[in-house]
Structures are given as C-alpha cells and as structure tokens.
Amino acid sequence: xxxxxxxxxxxxxxxxxxxxxxxxxxxxxxxxxxxxxxxxxxxxxxxxxxxxxxxxxxxxxxxxxxxxxxxxxxxxxxxxxxxxxxxxxxxxxxxxxxxxxxxxxxxxxxxxxxxxxxxxxxxxxxxxxxxxxxxxxxxxxxxxxxxxxxxxxxxxxxxxxxxxxxxxxxxxxxxxxxxxxxxxxxxxxxxxxxxxxxxxxxxxxxxxxxxxxxxxxxxxxxxxxxxxxxxxxxxxxxxxxxxxxxxxxxxxxxxxxxxxxxxxxxxxxxxxxxxxxxxxxxxxxxxxxxxxxxxxxxxxxxxxxxxxxxxxxxxxxxxxxxxxxxxxxxxxxxxxxxxxxxxxxxxxxxxxxxxxxxxxxxxxxxxxxxxxxxxxxxxxxxxxxxxxxxxxxxx
Numbered sequence: 092x093x094x095x096x097x098x099x100x101x102x103x104x105x106x107x108x109x110x111x112x113x114x115x116x117x118x119x120x121x122x123x124x125x126x127x128x129x130x131x132x133x134x135x136x137x138x139x140x141x142x143x144x145x146x147x148x149x150x151x152x153x154x155x156x157x158x159x160x161x162x163x164x165x166x167x168x169x170x171x172x173x174x175x176x177x178x179x180x181x182x183x184x185x186x187x188x189x190x191x192x193x194x195x196x197x198x199x200x201x202x203x204x205x206x207x208x209x210x211x212x213x214x215x216x217x218x219x220x221x222x223x224x225x226x227x228x229x230x231x232x233x234x235x236x237x238x239x240x241x242x243x244x245x246x247x248x249x250x251x252x253x254x255x256x257x258x259x260x261x262x263x264x265x266x267x268x269x270x271x272x273x274x275x276x277x278x279x280x281x282x283x284x285x286x287x288x289x290x291x292x293x294x295x296x297x298x299x300x301x302x303x304x305x306x307x308x309x310x311x312x313x314x315x316x317x318x319x320x321x322x323x324x325x326x327x328x329x330x331x332x333x334x335x336x337x338x339x340x341x342x343x344x345x346x347x348x349x350x351x352x353x354x355x356x357x358x359x360x361x362x363x364x365x366x367x368x369x370x371x372x373x374x375x376x377x378x379x380x381x382x383x384x385x386x387x388x389x390x391x392x393x394x395x396x397x398x399x400x401x402x403x404x405x406x407x408x409x410x411x412x413x414x415x416x417x418x419x420x421x422x423x424x425x426x427x428x429x430x431x432x433x434x435x436x437x438x439x440x441x442x443x444x445x446x447x448x449x450x451x452x453x454x455x456x457x458x459x460x461x462x463x464x465x466x467x468x469x470x471x472x473x474x475x476x477x478x479x480x481x482x483x484x485x486x
Contacts, residue, residue: 097144097152098293098297098440098441099142099144099154099441099443100293100439100440100441100442100443100444101152101297101443102144102152102153102154102443103150103151103152103153103154103183103184103256104142104153104154104156104181104182104183104184104443104445105147105153105154105155105156105182105183105184105185105186105252106155106156106158106178106179106181106182106184106185106186107119107155107156107157107158107186107188108158108161108175108178108185108186108187108188108199108202108206109160109161109187109188109189109190109199110160110161110162110189110190110193110196110198110199111159111160111161111162111163112160112190113160113188113189113190113218114188114190114218114219114239115157115158115188116157117218117239117240118186118188118216118218118237118239119143119155119157120239121237121239121240121242121245122147122155122245122248122249123145123147123155140156140157140158140159140174140175140177140178141156141157142154142155142156142157143155147249147252148249148253149249149250149253150249150252150253150256151256154443156178156182158174158175158178159171159172159174159175160172160175161175161198161199161201161202162196162198172198175202176202176205177422179202179205179206179209179211180445180446180449180450181442181443181445181446181449182211182445183211183212183443183445184211184212184213184214184252184255184256185206185211185212185213185214186213186214186216187199187202187203187206187213187214187215187216188216188218189215189216189217189218190217190218190219191217191218191219191220191222191223191236192219192222192223195231203215203231212255213233214233214234214235214248214251214252214255215230215231215232215233215234215235216234216235216237216248217230217234217235217236217237218237218238218239219238219239219240220236220237220238220243220244221238221240221241221243233251235247235248235251263358263359263361264301264305264359265297265298265301265302265355265356265359266298266301266302266328266330266355267301267302267304267305267307269328269348269350269481269482270302270307270327270328271327272305272306272307273306273307273308274307274308274326274327274328275307275308275309275310275324275325275326275327276302276307276308276309276310276326276327276328276329276330277310277311277312277317277320277321277324277326277328277329277330277347278295278298278299278309278310278311278312278329278330278331279312279313279314279317279329279330279331279332279335279339280295280311280312280313280332281313281314281332281334281335282313292440293440293441294352294353294355294356294438294440295332295352297440298330298352298355299311310324310326314331314335314338314339314342317338317339317342317343318342321342321343321346321347325347326347327347327348328347328348328349328350328481329343329347329348329349329350330349330350330351330352330355331349331350331351331352332351332352333351333352333353333354333397333464333465333468333469334397334401334468336351336465336468336469336472336474336478337468337472337474340472340474340477340478345477348480348481349474349477349478349481350478350479350480350481350482351465351468351469351478352438352465353437353438353463353464353465353466353468354463354465354466354469354478354479354482355482356438356439356440356463356465357438357439357463357465357466358482360439360442360444360447360448361444361447361448362447362448362451363482365451365454365455365461366436366451366461366462366463366466367462367466367475367479368460369433369434369454369460369461369462369466370462370466370467370469370470370475371460371470372432372433372460372462373406373409373410373433373462373467373470373471374470376406376410376412376414376432376433377412378412378413378414379415380410380412380414380415380432380433381414381415381416381417381430381431381432382406382414382415382416382417382431382432382433382434382435383416383417383418383419383425383428383431383433383434383435384398384399384402384403384416384417384418384419384435385418385419385420385424385434385435385436385437385450386398386418386419386420386421386436386437387420387421387436387437387439387440387441387442387446387447388420388421388437388440388441397464398418398420398437398464399418402435402464402467402468403416405468405471406471408471409471417431424450424453427457428453428454428457428459429457429459431459432459432460433459433460433461433462434454434459434460434461434462435461435462435463435464435467436450436461436462436463436464437463437464438463438464438465439463465478466478
C-alpha cells in the first residue's frame with residue numbers, strides 16, 4: 092500500500108463467509124466491478140483467506156476478505172475452515188453468502204450463531220436469484236436477495252453496507268486530545284539500521300497526521316538532536332519511539348510531558364488498561380518463565396530488530412534470567428496461550444481495532460498478562476508512571 096492510501100488497519104473489514112460455490116468470489120467481483128477474485132465452478136477454488144484493500148462506494152476505504160468454503164472436506168479442508176473462522180476476529184461487517192437454491196446448511200447456521208455471539212454487524216446475502224423463479228417464503232433476516240451474475244440487488248447491497256458502516260466509525264484520536272490546538276508537539280524518531288529506508292513507520296505517520304488535523308505544531312528530531320531542540324523549544328508534549336525511551340527520558344529530565352507512540356496506540360486501539368496492568372508482570376518473571384513476543388506485521392528482520400533482538404536483550408538485562416522466548420508475527424497468534432507467563436505485543440498499527448481487542452481478550456480469558464512494546468520498555472527503564480502521566484486524564 093502506498094503512502095497516499097488509507098492504511099488497511101484503518102479500513103472497514105468486510106468478510107464474506109459461506110459454503111463452497113455459494114458465489115462469494117462472484118459477489119466480490121460484482122460489488123467491486125472488478126475481477127478481483129478467481130471464479131470457478133470447481134468447488135474449493137478459494138483455498139486461503141484473501142484480502143484486498145480498495146474503495147467501495149458509498150463506504151469509502153475498505154478491506155474485502157474472501158474466505159474458503161465452510162463445508163470444505165478432508166484434513167486440508169478442515170485447516171481451511173479453521174482459517175475461515177479466524178477471519179471473524181478482524182471482521183467489522185460479515186456477509187454470509189447463501190445459495191438461494193439450496194438454502195441454509197448446517198455449517199452456515201453454525202457460523203451465523205458465532206457471528207451473533209461476537210456481535211458482528213452482518214447481512215445474509217441469498218445469491219444466485221437468477222437461477223430461481225421466486226424467493227423462498229422464509230428468509231433469515233437481515234437479508235437481501237441478489238444475483239452476482241446479473242447484478243440484480245447489488246446496488247441495494249452496497250447501500251445496506253453503507254448503512255452499517257457509520258456505527259463502525261472511530262471518533263477517537265491518537266494524541267491531539269492531550270494538547271490544545273496551536274501547541275507544539277515534539278516527536279523523537281530514531282533512524283537506525285531497522286528503520287525503513289526513505290520513510291517513517293506507520294504509527295509516526297498517523298500521529299503526525301492526527302496532530303496536524305487538529306491544528307498542532309509538530310517538530311521531528313532524532314534522539315541525538317533532542318537536547319538542542321529542548322533548549323530552543325518548550326513542547327506541550329514529547330512523543331518518542333519506545334526504543335529510545337530511556338535516552339529521551341534522561342535528556343528530558345521531567346521538564347516536559349513524555350509518552351511513546353506505542354503507548355498512544357494502546358489507547359487508540361482501546362486497550363490501554365490491560366496492557367498497563369500487564370507490564371507489572373515483568374517484575375515477577377523467573378528462570379522458568381515463558382514469554383511470547385508477538386508482532387502484527389511481517390516486516391523484513393534487520394540486525395537490530397526491536398522484537399527479536401532488542402527486547403530479548405533488555406528482558407535479560409532487566410530480569411537477570413535466561414527466559415524462554417517465543418515469537419509470532421502477522422496473522423499468526425497462538426490459539427492456546429496457557430503455556431505463557433507474559434505476552435509482549437507490538438503497538439498493533441497493522442492490525443485493526445477488532446483484531447487487537449480479540450488478542451487482548453484471548454489473553455485475559457487465559458489469565459495471561461499482556462502488555463505492549465512501549466509499556467514493557469517503559470517499565471524496564473523505570474519510567475512507566477512518567478510515560479502514562481500525560482494520558483492520566485483520559486485513561
């Protein structure tokens with residue numbers, strides 16, 4: 092995705108579920124007016140969840156996710172169905188696509204109950220109306236009858252999706268509510284071997300845009316220019332990359348309010364409290380403790396990578412123990428968390444709010460403390476209270 096586009100994590104995620112050959116892929120092509128999904132009469136053409144970021148009027152920026160059939164068979168089919176169910180964890184709107192000629196089957200009824208249980212806004216879409224003379228007398232609502240082949244009902248479906256979207260719009264901000272319009276905010280952005288060449292990382296981009304949208308002044312410096320910046324400026328807030336938390340705190344010496352991008356994104360995703368509580372578990376780790384370090388993206392690992400290099404080093408220095416560490420990235424997140432004593436998650440900038448909240452809820456259900464990079468680093472540097480102070484009124 093280019094820097095000109097809305098990040099996938101900020102888009103409405105619309106997922107299509109249904110049995111094989113219900114017409115999910117055809118429906119995606121009809122909705123978008125493009126041949127985005129492979130269509131075939133052969134059952135099981137879609138073998139893995141496939142997502143596409145695009146613009147869909149009247150909704151605007153969306154991610155559309157096509158999933159394998161719920162009634163897939165065999166050992167491999169069972170794995171595909173498992174992947175399909177996992178998509179629910181990041182779904183904002185669910186479309187349950189049913190072949191109008193066969194009606195509801197057991198697998199479709201099962202996932203519908205789970206959709207309701209997770210309180211996901213949904214529509215039942217009865218597809219292939221062109222092959223049936225009249226609609227069934229009994230329909231499961233809310234529903235629409237369409238034909239992906241002829242286009243009948245597609246415009247009505249778009250409008251129905253648009254009606255569901257306003258309830259999903261986020262009105263929270265990243266940092267602008269912590270300052271007043273016209274205030275200066277100083278961002279500390281280290282540029283090391285792990286920094287992406289020629290650009291800033293997503294949390295930094297989004298924070299800058301948030302502050303500019305609300306009329307703030309923004310100054311950006313590397314950590315080695317911070318002292319000079321503070322002699323000539325009096326920022327209302329300093330926001331730093333967590334990797335240089337200790338250095339920035341020492342230079343700032345409590346002159347100005349200080350927090351980090353990662354901590355701000357914990358709040359932005361709606362999960363500040365449990366991650367703050369989870370950071371305290373760092374003080375009870377022992378040689379037998381097992382830690383999961385999880386990232387929401389799959390970026391190329393550099394020699395100084397924060398998740399796989401810096402965090403393990405800081406954990407060893409802080410606990411004085413050889414901890415057992417496990418790592419996951421991208422869409423992979425363990426189904427069974429009971430073996431872990433602590434989960435340290437990234438800021439979640441590449442995950443939508445739905446999926447980040449799911450991961451936190453899953454950890455809480457397993458009674459496993461969970462925190463994120465920023466709060467873990469702040470705790471290990473002895474500045475967690477300082478870094479949360481600017482958010483105290485909002486927490």
